[in-house]
Amino acid sequence: MLRTSIFITNLSNQAMDDRTEILRLLMKQVGISSFQILSERTGISRRAIDTLRKRNAATLRYADLAKLAEVLQIEVTEVIAKFIRNSNNPESPISEIAALREEYQRLQQKLELQKFELRSQFERDAIQQLESLILQLPSAAYAAQQNPNMLAKNILPLLRPIDALLQKWGITTIGAVGKEVNFDSQKHQLMEGSDEIKEGDIAIVRYVGYMQGEKLLYRARVSIAI
Structure with a gap:
């Protein structure tokens, strides 16, 4: 008889701790039909949702x-009130909320610091x-202003760091200025004022394009070859 009483008491406690139906009711009010959908919309794991139900x-x-x-x-x-087990301490829910909020704020600050770093x-x-x-470059620009006859090729070595940076980021060029290419609408953009062009027609690259891996950043701007 004693064992039966203990068993019934345990079942009663488990029922009191089970918040599945309460959670289902809240989900129904916002049109969520399953725990899997709730997990997807909140980004919370199914294990965490099961923890909530308990x-x-x-x-x-x-x-x-x-x-x-x-x-x-x-x-x-309201989430705290419905899904956190009561304790003998009446101040417990308040302290739990404060502790959880403090943890959240600490993690937010840590994330902001990481983003800044x-x-x-x-x-x-x-x-x-x-x-x-x-x-x-500022000195080169000043020298060019003072000496109109200065060759532009003297400034070209200053652009090498940009090429190195683009290479480090995995960015590659599409075409080369002045080169003829077969027009490809996926990689080339016809410049305004040019006549219509068909796929495969010969075009001349006026401005290079860029790709990062398989991702297209900018199409190369081309004109029709004369």
């Missing part, structure tokens, strides 16, 4: 609870690659 939301991150609340169109505090590193790398160009 009323163990306190083990989840505040960011997950906030996203869940957004998708279910309820307040985060990555951006700073990117800028340092770019500046390092372009160092000679940045330092010498």
Whole structure:
């Protein structure tokens, strides 16, 4: 008899801790028909959703609870109230919310710091690659203004850092200025003012295009060969 009583008590406790039907009702109100769809819309794993159904939301991150609340169109505090198991301490839900929010804010700050560090590193790398160009181009431009007869080819070596930077980023050119190519609408763009051109017709590259791996960045601008 005692064992039966304990078994019934355990079942009762499990039923009290099971929030599946409550979650289903909230999902139904926003047109979500399955836990898989809920997982996809919130970006929360199925395991985390199962944890929620068992009323163990306190083990989840505040960011997950906030996203869940957004998708279910309820307040985060309501998620906490419905899916965190009550304790003997009446202040427990409040302290749990505060702890989760603090963790979320800490992670947000860490993410912002990482983004700042990555951006700073990117800028340092770019500046390092372009160092000679940045330092010498203004002087070269001034010299060209002072001496109209200065050959443009004397400035070309200053452009090498740009080529090196593009190569480092995996960016390649489409065509070469002045070269004839067979027109390909996927890679070439006919310049304004030019006559119509057909696929495969001979064209001349006026401005090179760029690709990064398989991704097209800019089509090469071409004109019809005379």
